[in-house]
Amino acid sequence: MSAESRDAKAARIRRLLETEGDAVAENTKGFNAGRYETVADLEDYEGLKDAAREIKEDAIERLPELVERVTAAVEENGGRVYVAEDAADANRYVREVVESKGAETVVKSKSMTSEELDVNEALEAVGVRPVETDLGEWVLQVADEAPSHLVAPAIHRSRGAIADLFEETFDPDEPLGTAEELTRFAREKLWEDVRTADVGMTGANFVAAESGTLMLVTSEGNARKCALVPDTHVAVAGIEKLVPSVAEFRPFVELLARSGTGQDITSYVSMLTPPVDSPTIDFEDAADVPLSEQAGEREFHLVLVDNGRWAMREDPQLRETLYCVRCSACANSCANFQHVGGHAFGGDTYTGGIATGWESGIGGEGAAADFNDLCTGCSRCVNACPVRIDIPWINTVVRDRLNRGHDPDAFDHLVDGLTPDEEPAGLDPQKRLFGNFETLARLGSATAPLSNWIASAGPVRALLERVAGVDRRRDLPSFERESLVDWFQARGGPSVDRDDAAREAVLYPDVYTNYALTDRGKAAVRALEALDVRVLVPDVPGSGRAPLSQGMIATAESKAHEVRDRLRPHLAAGRDLVVIEPSDLAMFEREYERLLPHEDYETLAANSYEAFEYVYGLLANGADPNALESGDDRPVDYHAHCQQRTQGLEGHTVSVLSDLGFDVTTSDVECCGMAGSFGYKREYYDLSMDVGSDLREQFDDDALVAASGTSCVEQLGDLLSRPAVHPIELIAPR
Amino acid sequence: MSRAALDEFRDAVAAHEATASVVEAAGLRAELEGIVDGLAVGAPLPFDGVSLEGLPVSLDPTPAELEAAEYGVTGAKLGLADYGTVAVRADPAGTEPVSLFCDTHVAVVAASTVEERVDAAFDTLAADARTDRPSVVLATGPSATADMGELVYGVHGPSNVHVVVLSDR
Numbered sequence: 001m002s003a004e005s006r007d008a009k010a011a012r013i014r015r016l017l018e019t020e021g022d023a024v025a026e027n028t029k030g031f032n033a034g035r036y037e038t039v040a041d042l043e044d045y046e047g048l049k050d051a052a053r054e055i056k057e058d059a060i061e062r063l064p065e066l067v068e069r070v071t072a073a074v075e076e077n078g079g080r081v082y083v084a085e086d087a088a089d090a091n092r093y094v095r096e097v098v099e100s101k102g103a104e105t106v107v108k109s110k111s112m113t114s115e116e117l118d119v120n121e122a123l124e125a126v127g128v129r130p131v132e133t134d135l136g137e138w139v140l141q142v143a144d145e146a147p148s149h150l151v152a153p154a155i156h157r158s159r160g161a162i163a164d165l166f167e168e169t170f171d172p173d174e175p176l177g178t179a180e181e182l183t184r185f186a187r188e189k190l191w192e193d194v195r196t197a198d199v200g201m202t203g204a205n206f207v208a209a210e211s212g213t214l215m216l217v218t219s220e221g222n223a224r225k226c227a228l229v230p231d232t233h234v235a236v237a238g239i240e241k242l243v244p245s246v247a248e249f250r251p252f253v254e255l256l257a258r259s260g261t262g263q264d265i266t267s268y269v270s271m272l273t274p275p276v277d278s279p280t281i282d283f284e285d286a287a288d289v290p291l292s293e294q295a296g297e298r299e300f301h302l303v304l305v306d307n308g309r310w311a312m313r314e315d316p317q318l319r320e321t322l323y324c325v326r327c328s329a330c331a332n333s334c335a336n337f338q339h340v341g342g343h344a345f346g347g348d349t350y351t352g353g354i355a356t357g358w359e360s361g362i363g364g365e366g367a368a369a370d371f372n373d374l375c376t377g378c379s380r381c382v383n384a385c386p387v388r389i390d391i392p393w394i395n396t397v398v399r400d401r402l403n404r405g406h407d408p409d410a411f412d413h414l415v416d417g418l419t420p421d422e423e424p425a426g427l428d429p430q431k432r433l434f435g436n437f438e439t440l441a442r443l444g445s446a447t448a449p450l451s452n453w454i455a456s457a458g459p460v461r462a463l464l465e466r467v468a469g470v471d472r473r474r475d476l477p478s479f480e481r482e483s484l485v486d487w488f489q490a491r492g493g494p495s496v497d498r499d500d501a502a503r504e505a506v507l508y509p510d511v512y513t514n515y516a517l518t519d520r521g522k523a524a525v526r527a528l529e530a531l532d533v534r535v536l537v538p539d540v541p542g543s544g545r546a547p548l549s550q551g552m553i554a555t556a557e558s559k560a561h562e563v564r565d566r567l568r569p570h571l572a573a574g575r576d577l578v579v580i581e582p583s584d585l586a587m588f589e590r591e592y593e594r595l596l597p598h599e600d601y602e603t604l605a606a607n608s609y610e611a612f613e614y615v616y617g618l619l620a621n622g623a624d625p626n627a628l629e630s631g632d633d634r635p636v637d638y639h640a641h642c643q644q645r646t647q648g649l650e651g652h653t654v655s656v657l658s659d660l661g662f663d664v665t666t667s668d669v670e671c672c673g674m675a676g677s678f679g680y681k682r683e684y685y686d687l688s689m690d691v692g693s694d695l696r697e698q699f700d701d702d703a704l705v706a707a708s709g710t711s712c713v714e715q716l717g718d719l720l721s722r723p724a725v726h727p728i729e730l731i732a733p734r
Numbered sequence: 735m736s737r738a739a740l741d742e743f744r745d746a747v748a749a750h751e752a753t754a755s756v757v758e759a760a761g762l763r764a765e766l767e768g769i770v771d772g773l774a775v776g777a778p779l780p781f782d783g784v785s786l787e788g789l790p791v792s793l794d795p796t797p798a799e800l801e802a803a804e805y806g807v808t809g810a811k812l813g814l815a816d817y818g819t820v821a822v823r824a825d826p827a828g829t830e831p832v833s834l835f836c837d838t839h840v841a842v843v844a845a846s847t848v849e850e851r852v853d854a855a856f857d858t859l860a861a862d863a864r865t866d867r868p869s870v871v872l873a874t875g876p877s878a879t880a881d882m883g884e885l886v887y888g889v890h891g892p893s894n895v896h897v898v899v900l901s902d903r
Contacts, residue, residue, distance in 0.1 A: 027880075077867060135881035135889065152881065159883025179884035186882070187889055194890075195801075211863045221877035221891025224834055228824070246863035250856040253872070261880075265750075265817050267891070269872040271859065276869040278824040281831055287798040291828040294797075 001428055001683070003466045009683040016344050017690050020156035024148065024341035027155040032332040032670070034262015035384065041264065042254065051251040053388045056323035059243045060313060066209040066242040067304065073212035078275050079300030083239070086307045091122035094201070094234055097301050098128050101232050103198035107190075109216070109223035110134035111203025112326055113236050113305055115147060116349040116362065119201070130201075131193040133222035135186050142169055148342035149351055150328040151260045156341050190222070195283040200226035204237040205325065206252060207302070210245040211273055214302075217256050219267040227272055231280050231296040236303045239310070240322040246271060252325065255386040260327040274300035312361040317397040321357030323387040330354050330381035330391050335642075335671035335691045336374050345374045353381045353391040356398045365401045372399055373684070376675030377549050378642035379586065393594065399551025403427050427552070430469040434677035435550035438542035441515040444479035452478045471685040474718070477516040484514045484521035488537035501534035502623065505614070506570045510581040511542045512710040520725070523732035524580055524611055530627040530733050531618045536575070540566045543587040544595070549676050553595075560587075560595040564604060577608045580726065582644035582708050583676065585610050589647060610644060611728050612653040612708075619656065628731045631662030637699040638664050638727060639716065641709035642671040653708060653727050660731055665703065669694045672707070674715035692719045706730060739815045739850045740899065746818030750875030751887060752895035754818070758902045759784050762842065765898055766791075766807065769840055774805035777829040779842055781809065781903045795832070806836035806892070813848035813897070814855055817874050820897060821859070824869035833873065838894040841873070844903035 001009075039045045059066060071081040084090030098106055106123060108114065108130055120130040120141070132141040136154040140147060143165050147153030154162070163176050166185065176182050194200075202223050206215040214235055216223045227233050243249070249271065257263040280296030282289070289295075312318045331337045331345070331352025342351025347359035347367050353375050359367040375395035385391060405426055433440070444451040454460055461472040470476075482490070498504070505528060513521040521537070528535045544559030567577060579585040588608045592601045609617070619625055636657060640650035650666070657664045673691030678684055696719040699705060705724040707713045716724035740756065747754040757765045762784055776791035791807050792799050808829045810820035820841040824830035833839050849855040862868050877891030887893050 133890065135879050139881065154881060157883075162882055179882040179886050182882040183879060183886040183889060190890070208863065211867045213863055213867065213869075219878045220881075220889040221834060222889070224830070224871060225890050228830060228834070245860060247856065247860035250852070250860075253856075254852060265819065265872075265874050267874055267877050269874075270869070271863070271872070272824065272869040273863070273867040274869070276824045276830070277826050278830045278869070279826060279828055281797050281800070283797045283801065287801075288796045290794045290796050291800075291831070292794045292826075 001430065001469065003469070006469045006683040010686060013340060013344055013683070014686050016340050017686060020148065020341050020343060021339055021690065023158045023161070024156050025338050027152060028149070028332045028338045031260065031262045031328070032338070035259060035329060035332065038258040038262055038264050042258070048251045048255055049386055049388055052255055052386050053323065055243055055248045055251065056387050059248070060240060060319065060322050062244070063239060063242065063313060066244065067239060070207060070209040070212055070242060070302070073210060074300070074302050077212050077273060077300070079212065079302060081302045081304060083304045084306060087117040090117050090236065090303050090305050090307070091119055093303055094119055094236070095122055095126055097232065097234055098123060098199050099126065101198050103128060105129045105131060105193055105197045106199045106201055107131050107133050107194050107197040107226050107230065108137075108201040109203070109218065109226045110137050110153070111201070111236060112147070112150060112349060113203050113238050114201065116307065117236065117305065119236070131190065131197070133190050133194060133226060134220060135183065138186060138190065139165065142166075146343070146348070147351065148346070149331060150326045156343060194225050194229055197230045199232045199234060200230040201234045201236065202226050204235050204241050205256065206243050206249055207237055207241045208244070208246045208249065209242050212302070213246050213271050213273040215249045215252070216268070216270040216272065217266050218270070221268060224268060224270055227270070227274065227276065228278055229281055229283070232299040233274050234301045234303065235274070236305060239304045239306055256325060256327055259329040259384065259386040274298070308362040318357055318361050318394065320389050321354060321361055321394060323389055324354050324357070325387060327386060328352060329384040329386065333380045333384040333670055335378070335380070335669060335673060336376065336687060338670070339690045340374070340687055345371050347371060353395065354389065357391075357394040360398050365398050368398050369402055372402065376671070376678045378671040378675050379590070379646040380642050380670040382646050393591070396548060396551055396553065400553045403431065403551050429467055430681060431550040431552070433468045433470070434680070435547040435552045435555065437546040437677070438511045441477070441479060441511050445481065445483050445515040448479040448481040465682055469682040470680050471682040473685060474680050475714070477512070479515050480518045482518070484509045484518045485537055485539045487518065487522065488525070494534050494536055496529050496532060496534040498534055500532065502532040502618070503576060504534045504574065505536070505576040505578045506567065507535050507537050508540060508577055508579045508584065509537055510579070510584045511546070513580050517710060517713070517726070520580060520729055523726070523729040524578070527615065527628060527728055527732040528578065531615065531623040533618070536570070538566065538570065543584040545583045545587050546676070548587070548591060556591075557595045560592050564596055564600050567604065571603055571607050576614065577604070578611055578614045579608055580611050580728065581710060582610060582641035582649070586643035586647060610649045610652065612656050613649050615731070616652040616656050619659070625660060627733065628660055629733060631657065631660045631730070633661060633663055635663045635665065635701070635703035636730065637667070637701070637703045637705050639667040639672060639695060639707040639712050641707070641712055642675070644708055656731065657727060662730065667695055667698050669698070672709075672712040672715040674711035676711050679711065679715060688715070695719060704730065736850070739848065740845060742850070743813055743815040743818060743848050743899070746816060747897050748818070750818045752818060752875045752897060754897040754899060756845075756899045756901050759900050762898065762900065763789065766840065769896055770805045770807070772804035773799070773802055774807060775799050775803040775832050775836065776807035777809070777825075777827045777832045779809040781842070781844055781900060784900070784903070794828070800831055800835045803836045805838050805840060806832040806834070807840045807842070808833045810841045810843040811847065811870065812855055812858060813843045814852060814872070815848055815850045816852060818897070819872050819874040821855075822871045822873050824871065830869070830871065834891050837888065837892055838896065839873070839892040840896045840898065842898045842900060845899050845901050846903060848899065
């Protein structure tokens with residue numbers, strides 16, 4: 001990316017932060033908080049997620065059979081099924097149905113699939129008037145805007161902005177101010193269209209193949225009316241919406257609304273088997289004819305849309321996207337999305353973390369190129385997803401493919417077939433720089449302090465900014481001349497005798513701890529040794545986190561193999577692996593599953609511990625807490641790393657600090673906004689700082705500041721006027 | 735259903751911005767007379783010994799009546815105790831439009847069909863889907879939207895929902 005396009009992107013993000021950021025933030029943070037609250041009420045949330053995942057896996061596996069079954073079932077019910085190859089094919093079919101009815105107006109309920117198809121444009125082109133009846137969608141239709149969210153498409157507009165739009169467009173008799181007034185105005189206006197429309201269109205959240213039953217999850221009641229009032233009902237749904245039967249709707253009834261808007265259930269969960277048995281209702285020409293004598297005839301068409309989905313099913317990396325139930329949890333739980341919204345973090349149709357999968361599946365990777373980098377891999381969406389999709393991985397894979405610049409329409413270049421160390425020559429210099437941070441750190445350390453002086457010099461920062469897009473408002477890491485590994489060797493290696501040791505552990509010298517933040521490494525050694533652990537600090541390469549975050553999967557994979565080889569003898573000797581940097585621990589425990597043979601991954605993952613998880617375990621097994629520093633009631637503001645929290649490892653740090661007498665306040669933001677290299681990138685600096693502002697507000701006092709991740713420490717340092725440390729530095733004996 | 739489950743159902747109805755009352759079948763007529771205070775339409779109730787005949791409720795209404803009515807009285811196939819939900823069938827008698835077009839939906843449900851567990855309700859719904867292939871709406875509280883910047887009740891569907899539980903049915 002050129003310096004100019006970085007600046008243009010930065011300007012665009014700044015504009016969205018100013019115009020839409022506040023409305024998006026208020027809504028998405030509300031949805032996200034609601035999700036935490038409502039899933040806590042479930043007796044077996046994890047069990048429901050397992051069931052949901054299993055249903056989708058099975059359904060996608062059996063898709064060809066389900067398409068056949070639903071076709072037979074709908075025909076038996078008296079309807080028709082059309083499987084559309086692509087958007088043009090689907091639109092042609094819909095247009096033919098609409099024209100055969102002589103329809104002037106088509107009323108629609110909210111359907112992301114119909115947004116994907118651009119059905120409205122196709123209908124308008126033949127003189128038919130489509131009317132969106134979902135209030136959010138209607139706002140977008142009036143404003144001629146794209147959805148900014150999967151579930152609440154107009155959340156980027158505040159009440160005031162909607163009132164202004166209506167005033168401008170409709171010049172209403174009474175001024176519109178309150179949400180109540182706006183809703184009433186919309187309802188009355190839309191009812192005129194619903195009562196006279198000839199065709200109603202809906203989407204479907206799920207389609208039961210066995211009976212031809214659609215599940216529609218709504219709150220306004222417009223989908224019920226669109227399916228009921230016009231005699232002809234056209235439902236459009238991606239083929240991935242098929243499940244075997246109504247029984248498979250079950251877990252989603254409890255999961256969908258909770259995961260999306262944080263409600264326990266929406267007002268209406270319709271399970272319609274069209275053509276429905278309700279009498280037809282002619283408000284125009286038979287207004288005084290009782291329902292039992294209404295003479296209309298119901299007609300039903302189910303348009304199942306392929307539009308790239310069969311190919312996604314054949315693509316082992318994108319296939320998981322088809323499990324997506326479009327609940328929006330990945331967007332609501334994403335710190336970047338919360339601040340900038342779907343007009344930056346989204347493509348033509350889909351928004352949020354999963355949009356990378358959908359947009360590249362439908363339009364080729366290029367369709368995700370503009371927003372894919374907004375996924376920082378923080379993994380906060382992973383536990384939020386009700387079908388357990390590894391959304392960060394999908395983003396990484398697409399980033400890798402984009403780096404390689406393959407034909408965007410071809411899916412034959414799977415990561416499995418790549419040769420290590422063959423990252424493409426055309427790789428963006430920014431990605432190359434951050435992806436190869438380990439090399440940089442090694443060189444920087446070898447030549448410190450000279451390297452630090454040079455790196456902080458004005459002309460060098462200007463060059464770094466122009467060529468590699470490293471924002472000069474950020475401090476660069478300052479490298480230590482003596483690495484942690486060198487220090488450990490120089491002091492004579494392990495200091496606890498094997499015979500006296502409670503356990504033996506390898507402290508993993510991650511790139512930051514080894515070359516830059518050596519203090520936290522030394523503190524970890526002191527803390528563990530004080531608890532009678534025989535500590536070793538061998539020379540082990542970087543985990544591959546840095547290249548992986550830039551989409552350099554082949555390089556990350558070769559790192560994983562090196563790490564495995566280097567650690568193998570230690571693990572074989574029964575040593576534990578203690579990891580300070582949570583993003584590296586997440587590599588060992590999450591991503592290595594995809595990068596190493598299964599047995600190697602399992603051994604490594606099973607024996608890896610986050611530093612405080614390990615200390616917690618030692619104390620729980622009888623180690624003496626008096627060997628560590630006491631907190632003496634000192635207040636500490638503690639921010640756990642995003643990936644650490646995804647792995648459920650925040651509590652250990654909080655618990656140990658509290659037990660040692662620290663007065664701990666924890667943050668509740670999803671991510672600090674730095675997210676590895678993200679906040680260093682010139683085009684994302686403003687967004688990163690905006691995300692960080694939540695943390696600044698929460699830690700607006702004079703307590704000690706602690707954070708587990710390197711980038712969180714750096715971000716906090718930039719946000720607050722006081723330095724942040726790793727919590728191990730608070731408890732290690734001096 | 736147990737007393738506790740009935741209480742749970744009532745609480746859940748209230749938690750979803752609706753109201754509930756519990757009467758014996760013999761008391762339904764008086765209960766409805768107390769609730770319905772304006773033009774009303776209805777669909778026949780599917781419970782033994784219970785009927786809307788003779789009440790000021792238009793059965794088999796016209797579209798014009800549907801549009802004008804303030805109250806819509808229907809039966810419900812079952813209830814979900816956890817959510818205060820009633821299952822409304824889209825049947826030839828017009829239960830679905832009657833439940834949808836009026837400002838207030840009065841849903842009558844038999845206590846014996848209020849399921850304590852969602853799983854049990856789904857066993858019924860899934861079995862029905864296999865045989866009769868009905869259309870059913872699980873309706874919980876009034877229609878709602880937050881699309882205009884704040885939560886508003888009463889959008890395209892009813893703004894009030896009252897659930898009458900028949901304790902002896």
